[in-house]
Amino acid sequence: MNYGMMVYVLMNIAKVEGFLMFIPAIVSLAYGERDVALRIFEIALVSAGVGMAFTRKRPTKSELFIKDGLLIVGLAWIIFSVIGAMPYFLTGSIASPIDAFFETVSGFTTTGSTILTDIEALPIGILFWRSFTHWIGGMGVLVFVMAIIPLSSGNTMNIMRAEVPGPTVDKLVPKTKQTAKILYYLYIALTAIEVVLLMMGGMPFMDSLTNSFSTAGTGGFCMRADSIGYYDSAYIDGVITVFMILFGINFNLFYLILLKKFKRIFKSEELKAYLAIIAVSIGLITWNIYAMYGSVLKAFRYASFQVATIITTTGFMTTDYNLWPSFSKAILLSLMVIGACAGSTGGGIKVSRVLITFKYIKSEIKKVIQPRSVSNITMDEKLIDDTVTKNVSAYLLIYTIIMVVSFILITLNEFDIETSLTSVITCVNNVGPGFGNLVGPTGNFSTFSVFSKLVLCLDMLLGRLEIFPILFLFSPRIFNRRF
Numbered sequence: 001m002n003y004g005m006m007v008y009v010l011m012n013i014a015k016v017e018g019f020l021m022f023i024p025a026i027v028s029l030a031y032g033e034r035d036v037a038l039r040i041f042e043i044a045l046v047s048a049g050v051g052m053a054f055t056r057k058r059p060t061k062s063e064l065f066i067k068d069g070l071l072i073v074g075l076a077w078i079i080f081s082v083i084g085a086m087p088y089f090l091t092g093s094i095a096s097p098i099d100a101f102f103e104t105v106s107g108f109t110t111t112g113s114t115i116l117t118d119i120e121a122l123p124i125g126i127l128f129w130r131s132f133t134h135w136i137g138g139m140g141v142l143v144f145v146m147a148i149i150p151l152s153s154g155n156t157m158n159i160m161r162a163e164v165p166g167p168t169v170d171k172l173v174p175k176t177k178q179t180a181k182i183l184y185y186l187y188i189a190l191t192a193i194e195v196v197l198l199m200m201g202g203m204p205f206m207d208s209l210t211n212s213f214s215t216a217g218t219g220g221f222c223m224r225a226d227s228i229g230y231y232d233s234a235y236i237d238g239v240i241t242v243f244m245i246l247f248g249i250n251f252n253l254f255y256l257i258l259l260k261k262f263k264r265i266f267k268s269e270e271l272k273a274y275l276a277i278i279a280v281s282i283g284l285i286t287w288n289i290y291a292m293y294g295s296v297l298k299a300f301r302y303a304s305f306q307v308a309t310i311i312t313t314t315g316f317m318t319t320d321y322n323l324w325p326s327f328s329k330a331i332l333l334s335l336m337v338i339g340a341c342a343g344s345t346g347g348g349i350k351v352s353r354v355l356i357t358f359k360y361i362k363s364e365i366k367k368v369i370q371p372r373s374v375s376n377i378t379m380d381e382k383l384i385d386d387t388v389t390k391n392v393s394a395y396l397l398i399y400t401i402i403m404v405v406s407f408i409l410i411t412l413n414e415f416d417i418e419t420s421l422t423s424v425i426t427c428v429n430n431v432g433p434g435f436g437n438l439v440g441p442t443g444n445f446s447t448f449s450v451f452s453k454l455v456l457c458l459d460m461l462l463g464r465l466e467i468f469p470i471l472f473l474f475s476p477r478i479f480n481r482r483f
Helices: 003-030 032-052 066-090 097-108 124-139 141-150 157-164 176-199 203-218 234-247 250-259 260-268 269-293 297-311 328-339 351-369 386-413 419-430 450-464 469-473 476-480
Strands: none
Touching: 003 032, 003 066, 003 124, 032 066, 032 124, 066 097, 066 124, 097 124, 124 176, 124 203, 141 476, 176 203, 176 234, 176 250, 176 297, 203 234, 234 297, 234 469, 250 260, 269 297, 269 328, 269 351, 297 328, 328 419, 328 469, 351 386, 386 419, 386 450, 419 450
């Protein structure tokens, strides 16, 4: 274990977060919130100062291995969340430190679940920070840091693989730092375009900015208690729907567009399946809720927005889907689990894993019928290694165990089964709202016990980091192993 390099990376994380906090402090100052601005400035100075003190000298041994990468990612997200919770708690915006931590974890993991009951009463600077956490966490805390700081001369791809969602992560260019920069250039460009388009629809600048942050990170925090439904605009719904779908696509494909390698994009089975799932889901829900709205266009508008916000695990709301028929709710629940594409900012188990699982099942059935046959699993006309298939199977097994255990623990609240089950599903898959009156699109998590909130915080981190980096923190033997 390269402990010196681990401390160096983690302190760089604290330093970067400190500098990032100057932005909401300036926003608070611009809106006349002097006390809030001063408090955030103090937190930013301490965080940046401590980080700078520990990163003045780089360790001579800077190589990072897979184990180091996993542990750094797990610890980094916890440290980032603890520091990120301080503006909420120390400004008095959220009275409980556990609630502040829950809101911050929900922000950085781009879950969007909230404990807040009166969102619009918060200072503008805090609301900005709340949505900004989505934007930072969407592409990845460490990917962001790697884009601006040379962390290691060794294999930093091990950090990237541990943080970026999906079965596999590939370099776009030979250097990992350049890959991180390219991802963030694309991320910033798409965010900026959305801000402009929302402002063209009459949305105020700060609302446009924060909603774009939340869309880009597929998080769902909004400055308004009624979420996107507050604006009651078909144009705004349409813009956000399109961008939610875009941010649910593997960012490697956007880079291929810049390189004009369209053939490789059209070969993407995951993209085809992702778009097909969205199209079929919108069609079925539009048909199912048509009687509620009395208009095909209106039903399509609400169906398309909710399908996009759920499959990309964004969690925005334009209508109370709790009132929809069971068939539509069942589709949305399924989309919560499936999630977006690998290499996107979305959560869920990922479309690629679903495809690999179905192909593996098909392959095993074929072996039973024809024992001597050779059945290879391919994706995008490339052979899938057995290691990838095993990793996907292991992931799904552990994912199921975590869901079951968490569900049992949450039932200690004595809430109804729908609330207990969907609160776990929505947190593990980083969606935001669940089903039922308590945690549905018009509810929140404020009534949950402290123990339940901590369980759900763990679920959010496990879901965002795809389980293994967080599980490593609970395995003491891992510190003594060499790999």
